[in-house]
Amino acid sequence: MTTQPQPTTTPSLEEPKFGFNEYAERLNGRAAMIGFLILVVIEYLTGKGVLAWLGLR
Template sequence: MEKQENKFGFTSFAENWNGRLAMLGFIITIATELMTGKGILAQLGLM
């Protein structure tokens, strides 16, 4: 039986995707702040 790499848990595959999505979220947050002139807390009505 061939050894299969797990797709769940702390694997290289999962960590790569986690990092990519975190970078994408950070860029979207910065772009939104630049377009609206408000921070994320102000947009959510918390400040």
Template structure:
């Protein structure tokens, strides 16, 4: 479904929430892969533990 309206693409709308979810999933997968490759948790990697 294409969005042909001229409404701004910010705030709580379907476009923003879709991309927010996609980027959150990508960040989670990258964080998990980094933990598996380094053997350290995220807190250890940034020096908090």
């Protein structure tokens, strides 16, 4: 049985980013687009606006 050689270098990992960064903004934009699409589908299927569907109007 042969043993696997151990890695001789450690991978360079990026530091975690917080706050406004490109990934967070992209994720937020995609979530907003999905939410807007869901609202349009709800209005189409129910024939009511979202506020009426939620019972707020």
